[in-house]
Amino acid sequence: MxxxxxxxxxxxxxxxxxxxxxxxxxxxxxxxxxxxxxxxxxxxxxxxxxxxxxxxxxxxxxxxxxxxxxxxxxxADPCARYESEDVLPEALTDSPNYLIKGYGPDDRIVYGTGIITPQAQLHEAAEKIFSRADVAYIHIRSALNNCYHARIDRV
Structure with a gap:
């Protein structure tokens, strides 16, 4: 994971x-x-x-x-940064789908990695994208508005 x-x-x-x-x-x-x-x-x-x-x-x-x-x-007030390997953050539990896409070490989109995935399959879809050696990280974005939510880093 x-x-x-x-x-x-x-x-x-x-x-x-x-x-x-x-x-x-x-x-x-x-x-x-x-x-x-x-x-x-x-x-x-x-x-x-x-x-x-x-x-x-x-x-x-x-x-x-x-x-x-x-x-x-x-x-606006201080809050603790999300830090968990095991629990999906609250902000990623309400939407049924997310847009995820891979980026290379040059911070450019790796074509062929963008997918709208059901929230329940987010980790599996990320694993598939990371199977490509040219992907350094993945963005999780709103499937409806394309707003940036978080990043998934290769471990």
Whole structure:
């Protein structure tokens, strides 16, 4: 089984302190409606009424044609980073399907790896993608909106 990686704590702390997002803007502040606002750090849903950050995130080290940027949510208050090898995070349990796709060590999409997979088959689909030697990691994204959720790293 491969590990699901949430956003690094250092990066999240920078966003909370007002660091610019993927488009150079400070994160916006909003109040969670309790549904559909998964924090990309703790990988839990931000409770209704709690403050959250909304920002454009580019989960790649530099800009290039395959470096997708899109909206994400973060708890405005400190939260513990998701760290588990055994339990699927809460933020990945509500949707019936996810888009997953592999990326090479050059941070570019490896063609032929993108698949919309049922949530219950997420790990099996990731294993199949990792059977390709040219895949360094996998993104888990919303099947409906293409929003970045988390990363699966090769172990």
């Amino acid at each position: 491969h590990g699901i990686s949430a956003l690094p704590t250092q990066q999240v702390q920078a966003y909370r302190a007002g660091a610019p997002d993927g488009y150079g803007n400070p994160p916006e502040r909003a109040i969670s409606n309790g549904a559909g606002n998964p924090c990309r750090h703790c990988l839990k849903y931000i409770p209704e009424g709690k403050e959250m950050l909304v920002l454009a995130h580019r989960p790649f080290p530099e800009t290039q044609p395959y470096a997708e940027t899109g909206p994400i949510f973060l708890c």
